[in-house]
Amino acid sequence: MAAIEMSHIVKRYGDGFPAVNDVSLDIADGEFMILVGPSGCGKSTLLRMIVGLEDITSGDMVIGGTRVNDKAPRDRNLSMVFQNYALYPHLSVYENIAFPLRLAKVPDEEVRRKVEESANILELHEHLQRKPANLSGGQRQRVAMGRAIVRQADAFLFDEPLSNLDAKLRGQMRAEIARLQRRLGITTVYVTHDQTEAMTLGDRVCVLKKGIIQQVASPRELYEQPANLFVAGFIGSPPMNFLPASASGGKLDTPFGSIQLDETRASKVGDRDLVLVGVRPEMFEDASLVDEALLDKGARFTAQVDVTEWLGDSQYAYIPYESSPEAAAKLKELAQELDGDQLRTQAIVSIDSTSRIREGNEAEFWFDTRKIHVFDPQSGENLT
Numbered sequence: 523m524a525a526i527e528m529s530h531i532v533k534r535y536g537d538g539f540p541a542v543n544d545v546s547l548d549i550a551d552g553e554f555m556i557l558v559g560p561s562g563c564g565k566s567t568l569l570r571m572i573v574g575l576e577d578i579t580s581g582d583m584v585i586g587g588t589r590v591n592d593k594a595p596r597d598r599n600l601s602m603v604f605q606n607y608a609l610y611p612h613l614s615v616y617e618n619i620a621f622p623l624r625l626a627k628v629p630d631e632e633v634r635r636k637v638e639e640s641a642n643i644l645e646l647h648e649h650l651q652r653k654p655a656n657l658s659g660g661q662r663q664r665v666a667m668g669r670a671i672v673r674q675a676d677a678f679l680f681d682e683p684l685s686n687l688d689a690k691l692r693g694q695m696r697a698e699i700a701r702l703q704r705r706l707g708i709t710t711v712y713v714t715h716d717q718t719e720a721m722t723l724g725d726r727v728c729v730l731k732k733g734i735i736q737q738v739a740s741p742r743e744l745y746e747q748p749a750n751l752f753v754a755g756f757i758g759s760p761p762m763n764f765l766p767a768s769a770s771g772g773k774l775d776t777p778f779g780s781i782q783l784d785e786t787r788a789s790k791v792g793d794r795d796l797v798l799v800g801v802r803p804e805m806f807e808d809a810s811l812v813d814e815a816l817l818d819k820g821a822r823f824t825a826q827v828d829v830t831e832w833l834g835d836s837q838y839a840y841i842p843y844e845s846s847p848e849a850a851a852k853l854k855e856l857a858q859e860l861d862g863d864q865l866r867t868q869a870i871v872s873i874d875s876t877s878r879i880r881e882g883n884e885a886e887f888w889f890d891t892r893k894i895h896v897f898d899p900q901s902g903e904n905l906t
C-alpha cells in the first residue's frame with residue numbers, strides 16, 4: 523500500500539488551456555479518495571497521470587515515497603479498473619485473475635494459492651471455472667478487482683466503473699466497492715461525475731472545475747460547509763437555492779423576507795449590494811408543520827406555489843420569486859460569471875409528505891436561517 527502525493531501538477535495538451543492546473547493533493551495510505559466534477563474538469567487526466575498513462579507537464583507525482591514522473595505504468599505497481607473491466611472473454615474467471623501472475627512467470631503453485639485467496643475475499647470461489655459472459659455485472663467487477671488484489675497493487679484506481687450500469691445495479695455495486703475497499707484497506711482513487719457516488723463512497727472528495735481544485739473535504743463537510751458557489755451547487759440534490767439579496771448591518775433582504783445574521787456571520791458578510799443566499803431545499807418546511815420552538819429560529823414567508831411533486835417520503839414545491847430591480851440589474855451584469863443554477867428565479871423546496879400545500883395556492887413556508895450560506899456572486903466565495 524502507498525500514499526499518493528501530488529504537488530503542483532499541471533497537464534497541458536499541446537499549447538492549449540491546462541486540463542489540470544496546479545493540483546496539489548495528498549492521498550493517505552489506505553484512503554478512499556474521490557475525484558469529482560463535471561465533464562471536462564480534468565479528473566480522468568489526473569487519474570491517468572497517477573497511473574502513468576499520461577505525461578505530466580510539470581509538478582511532482584510521488585507514490586509510496588518515490589517520485590514516479592518518469593516511471594512507466596508497469597513500474598508503478600498500481601491497478602486500474604476500467605468501465606468495461608477489461609476482462610478476457612475466452613479465459614475463465616480463474617485465468618482472468620491469474621493473468622498478471624502468469625505475465626510475471628509466477629510458479630503454478632503460488633498462482634493457485636493467490637487466486638484462491640483473492641477468490642475467497644471476493645466470494646468468487648464458486649465461479650472460478652466460468653467465463654466472464656456467464657457472470658453478472660457485479661461479479662465481473664469483482665473479477666477485475668481480484669486481478670488487482672493478486673498483484674498486491676499499492677493502490678486501486680477506478681475510472682467511472684459504474685457508468686454503464688442501470689441505476690439498481692449501480693447502487694449494489696457502489697455498496698460492494700465500499701465494503702471491499704474498507705476490508706482491504708487499499709489506497710483508492712475513484713473518478714466519477716456522479717455526486718451520489720462521490721458522497722457515499724469516499725473518505726474524502728476532491729471537487730474539480732476546469733482543472734482546478736475547488737475543495738477537498740469529507741462528504742459531510744462538502745455538504746455543510748461548501749467553500750464556494752460551485753461546490754454548493756454541485757453537491758446536493760435537488761441543488762441548493764441561491765437567493766439574490768442585499769446585506770446591510772447583518773440584515774439580508776431576500777425575496778423571501780429579511781433574515782438577521784448572528785454577529786459573527788454579520789461581520790464576515792459586511793455591507794454589500796448583492797450577495798447570493800444559499801438555502802438547501804431540505805432546509806425549508808411547510809410552516810404549519812414546524813414546531814412552535816423552532817419557528818423563531820428561522821424565517822417565515824408566504825408565497826405562491828407553482829408546481830408540487832410528490833415523492834412518497836417528501837414532496838418538492840417550486841416557488842417562483844422576483845428579485846429587487848437593483849439585484850436583477852446586478853445579476854444581469856454578472857451573468858457571464860454565474861451559471862444557470864445561480865440565476866434561477868424559482869426556489870425548489872422539500873417539505874413533508876403530509877403537507878397539504880397545493881399547487882396554484884398561496885402557502886406559508888419556513889426555513890432554518892441557522893444553516894444558510896452567503897456567497898459573493900463575483901468570486902463565488904462562501905463568506906459565512
Ligand code: ATP
Nearest residue numbers: 535536541559560561562563564565566567568715
Ligand atoms: P469526462 O467526465 O467527460 O471524461 P474529465 O473531467 O475526465 O471529463 P478529461 O478527460 O480529463 O476530463 O479532460 C480534461 C480536458 O482536457 C478537456 O477539456 C478535454 O477536452 C482535454 N483533453 C483530454 N484528453 C485530451 C487529449 N488526448 N488531447 C487533447 N485534449 C484532451
